[in-house]
Amino acid sequence: MEILNIEATRSTPKIYLDSKSHIHEISGESYPEDSFEFYKSVFDWLDEYLPTLNGTKAVFNFDILYFNSSSSKIFMDMFDLFERCSVEQNIVINWFYDEDNEAALEYGEDFEEDLAQVEFNLVEKEKV
């Protein structure tokens, strides 16, 4: 379960989960044909990984340009999972957005409002 590496496609994001570095990335577009099916391997990986943390800080970087409504449910499920784990573990979620993408910021704020325990940061991307 060391690394989960899924390449991005037109409608699915890049997934890079690394149990050694504890820095994880989900980036790109998310509007899969079947969100449940697509993200199943991510949840399976997390179910194995999260209990092994033992207090080590784990950072999840989300840089999503666009996501559909069923992905939104999936992300909420994932953040809820991190929220539950935050009681014992040290989990950080960084939600990246472009300055001119007000939707991404707004959705980030939506998630932040619904999470009490886990550290959730809205991070404006630097202009390249």
Added chain:
Amino acid sequence: MDSFYELREIFQKEGIIFSYSGILSHSLMESMGESLKCKLIDDDINPSQQRKLFSVFVEKIQNIINYSQERTPKDAMDSSMAGGIITVGNKDEKYYLVGVNKIDNSSIDVIKEKIEHINSLDKDGLKKLYKEARRAGPSTENSKGAGIGFIEIARKAILPLEYHFDKIDEQYSYFLLKTNV
């Protein structure tokens, strides 16, 4: 030949950018979506509106693929291809999207209630409804998220959502949803 010219005139009159009627699939949606993005950039529409239109486009097509009663292969409700119509246009300086698909008549009341409720809400009300729908039960294999799909469309749209049911027979109707962005 004449009817094709008439069709072309209707397209021009309605400001139709593109219109597709037929079998919809995920990969077709991906390709159409890319063309749509290029066209919108070319039209110089502001990025925020581009994203809203693209979002409504994806939600509506995915809704049609998941719920249309016109399946390919026929009667295969779990197939990944379904029949419908998707049209994107610009009229009176507003972009709009129209989606049409076949539904079972038993769904009419539920759909109507959902849309009327959505149309009655303000921005905060929609946000609240969206958050409730997002948390409504775990995402499961069978859940296709129709509840949240309409709300997502509404959040991007200039309300009200316009809709119409056109009876085919005792069992089916066409459901049309028009979204102004």
